[in-house]
Amino acid sequence: MRLSISLLLAAATTAIARNTTQVYDYAIAGAGTAGLLLAIVLTEDPAINVAVLEAGSDGRTNPNITIPELRGEIIDTEYDWAYYxxxxPGLYENRSQAVNRGKTIGGTSAMxxxxxxxxxxxQLDIWESLLNLTSWNSDASLGWNWETLSTAFRESEVFFAPSSNASSAEQPDPTNHGSSGYICSTLQRSVLSLLSDYVTPALLNAGYAVPGDRNGGNVTGAGLLPLAICPGxxxxxxxGSAYTAVQDRRxxxxxxxxxxxxxxxIxxxxxxxxARGLNYVDTSGRTSNTSLSIQAQDIILSAGIAGSAPILERSGIGNPDILTPLNITPIVNLSSVGTGLRDPLMMQYQPLQYNFSVEFTGGEYAQNYIDLRPAQDVLSPADYNAASVWLNETTSIPGLEDAQLLVFKHLWFTRQPLIEMAWQYSSxxxxxxxxxxxxxxxxxxxTSDPLAAPVIDPNYNSVTAIINNETVPWxxxxxxxxxxxxVTQLASTPPFSDVLTKTDPDHNLSPADYQQAVYERTGxxxxxxxxxxxxxxxxxxxIASDLLVYGTRNVRVVDGSIFPYQPSAHPMGLTYAVAVHAAKILQQARGTKLTYTELPGVSNSSSNATAVFPTNLPTATYDVRGSAVPASSSVVASTGGVEKVEVSGWVLSFCVMVFGRNALM
Incomplete structure (x- = not known):
């Protein structure tokens, strides 16, 4: 019986995928962090039909995705675009950098x-106050500022407070978190004693802030940050797991x-x-259907930083100097397409290393102790003053929009975090x-080849500054x-200094030698x-404040590529917030049914749910090749290569949460 139902579903979904007369309300390119959550919120209205096209396959039951301690294990697998x-030239030995992006249901949020x-x-209020990203209509709740985006963040979240026996120094404020969203978050289960017994006390002794909760508008300070984990x-x-909870919506x-x-x-x-719709190809290799299309009233690109801009360029929107040599007819002359790409420098080849005279306990589970600091906290007074002189005297920087420089100056002088120290491992x-x-x-x-990898150029260390009469990569x-x-502050402050025996690089090096060591380790x-x-x-x-691509009537972008400048928070939370906020804008623009997300500030604080962790953790088995084998798998209905994901029974290895206001359609 199950086989016959699957065959019927296969026939039906094939017709939908190929029938040019079927017109969806929205067609979304990319089932990633933003695109899939956006689709989920939009389809809370059963009258709205949404199609989501995902280039990758379904990895939702793969333990390398579902088990927190295996985070990152899908890098360089079929679930990774694996771009470079x-x-x-700005990096040591001219290193090319990996650009790992999720290629599966959930996108990079799976990785x-x-x-x-x-x-x-x-930082978020700047979107309106300095960058003029005001509401596209008279509704202030549709503007781009901290109030609107923080509300959207809480609406996307269901937060679980740490259990009473957790060794966490965090004191979360329930009003800063959500209780009815699609994304679970909670704090760490077991904290490495290095962090709780030495790093935190030393930071406090050195005069640094260690706040209890940083979701209330002030993110400065050190401590554990919530992780997107379902504690049950x-x-x-x-x-991807949010989609599992609603995947039977028709x-x-x-x-x-x-x-x-x-x-x-059109x-x-x-x-x-x-726009009429989206053209796509079947990448499964199982059929000869290499060119397919769907139609929709509104088109949304959520293909991420490496996908959305290239789709626009292949569609004739971009800089004619790039498009014309590729025999692509320019439709909209928009030279800003593909610009403003940013990637913060990180010491990822070899981080800061410390040796100690004692052994530490705890840290058995995934954890992230994150210290976010303004320049004033992590530079000597002499360095800060010298850098401030250069910033004050600089009115423009080649290759950087004046608006971006204005934002950076504002953040610099208002003590906003510009440096992160991430203690992300048990080492x-x-x-x-x-x-x-x-x-x-x-x-x-x-190239005009629709499947070719994009040309990604983060342009590291391209901005130079003159500080104390010396030209340096800023x-x-x-x-x-x-x-x-x-590091020098930690090395000289107890109790951290009491057990520290070595730092690498040696914090006593000259500034020039230390910079060389950082340069060699940075990417x-x-x-x-x-x-x-x-x-x-x-x-x-x-992109305009209503998310429309300039020069178009019905093409929008909803993903991290639209951020007007780099957020100081980790991008995932803000990306979820943008998706929920985008749903509000789309609902208002179309005059469609308003979902609960149209009620900012109402019932979006935590219900004080407490995390209860299982006694036995999920486990993975491995085949002879060393690949993880899921404990169970969802049943899909094949559409001749392209697959439409359907409900079948239940899946053990990830959290399916159903909330009253998010009833299954």
Whole structure:
């Protein structure tokens, strides 16, 4: 009986996938962090039909995705786009950098380190106050500021407070968290004693802030940050598991192995550029169906920093100097497409190392002790003053929009976090990185081949500064000076100093030698954002505040490529918030049924649920090749290569949560 039902479903979904007369309300390119959550929120209205095209396959039962301690294990597998940047002259030995992006249901939220936090009030209010990203209509709740995005974040979250026996120093404030969203978050189960007994006391003794909860608008300080984990069965919570909870909605259609290539157009007349749908290919290799399409009233690109801009360029939207040589007819002259790409520098080749005279306990589970600091906290007074002089005297930087420089200056002088020290592992090391780099790059196509990898150029260390009459690469200088100052502070402050025996690099090196050591160890942080900045068009923007691509009537972008500048928080939480906020904008623009997410500030605080972890953790078995074998798998209905995911029974290895207001359709 199950086989016959699957065959019937296969026939039905094939017709939907190929029938050009079927018109969805929304077609979304990419079932990743933003795109899939956006689809889930939109389809809370059963009258709205949404199709989501995902280039990758369904990995939701793979233990390397679901088990928190295996985070990152899908890198360089079938679930990773596994892109690389072009060679980077600003890095040691011109190193090309891996650009790992999730290629599966859930996108990069299936791959990342699960850190789930908000940005600061000052940084998000800048979106409106300095960048003029006001509401596209008179409704202030649709503007872009801390109140609207923090509300959207809480609406996306269901937070679990730490259990009473947890060794966590955190004191979460329930009003800063949500209780009815799709993404679980909780704090760590077992904290490495290095952090609780030595790092935190030393930071306090040195005068640094160690707040209890940093989701209330002030993110500065050190401590554990929430992780996107469902505590009930201790599995990753992400847009993929959120989809599992609602996947039987008849108005939500998710197709895997469907890689979007470009946009099809109804009209290309200037002033009336209107999309008909999305063209895509079957990437499964099981059929000869290499060219398919769907139609929708509104098109949304959520293919991420490496995908959304290339789709626009292949569709004729971008810089004619790039498109014309590739025999692509320019439809909208928008040179900002593919610009403003950013990747913070991080000491990822070899982090800061510490040796100690004692052994530490705890740390058996995934944890992230994150210290976010303004420049004033991690630079000597002399370095801070010298850098401030350069910033004050600098009115423009080649390759950097003036709006971006204005933002950075504002953050610098208002004591906003610009450096992170991440203690992310149970080992005795920390990873420093620049939260908001001044260096910016691009992502473009260089061929008309729709399946070719994009040309990714983060352009590391391209901005130089003159500090104390010396020309230095700004981002590297800031990272190096901050790292050396921070380690020196810890090394001279008890109780950390009481048990420390060695630092590597040696914090007593000269500034020049220390910078060389940092330079040799520095590369990508994998926190790439930008490429389609949401800014006024005159300020170098590609996306308007209503998320429309400039010059089009019904093409929008909803993903991390629209961030107008690099967030100081980890990007995932803000990406979820953008998805929920985008749903509100779309609902208002279409005049469709308003879901509960249209009620900012109402019933979006935590219900004080407490995390209860399972006694036995999920386990993985492995085949003879060493690949993880899922404990169970979902049944899919094949559509001749392209697969539409259907409900079948239950899946053990990830969290399925159903809330009253998020009833299954």
């Amino acid at each position: 940047s072009i060679v980077q 990342n380190w699960m850190i789930h936090n908000e940005d600061s009030r000052i 069965n201790y599995t990753r919570s992400y847009s 108005n939500l259609h998710l197709y895997t192995n469907a890689q979007v290539t470009d946009i099809s157009w 009209s290309t007349t200037t002033g009336n550029v209107t 005795t090391q920390s990873m420093p990185y620049t939260l908001i780099p001044l260096s910016q790059g691009t992502v473009h196509i260089n 981002d590297l200088w800031l990272l190096s000076r901050a790292s050396q100052f921070y 990508t942080s994998q926190h790439l954002t930008g490429g389609l900045p949401m800014l006024p068009r005159s300020a170098g923007g590609a």
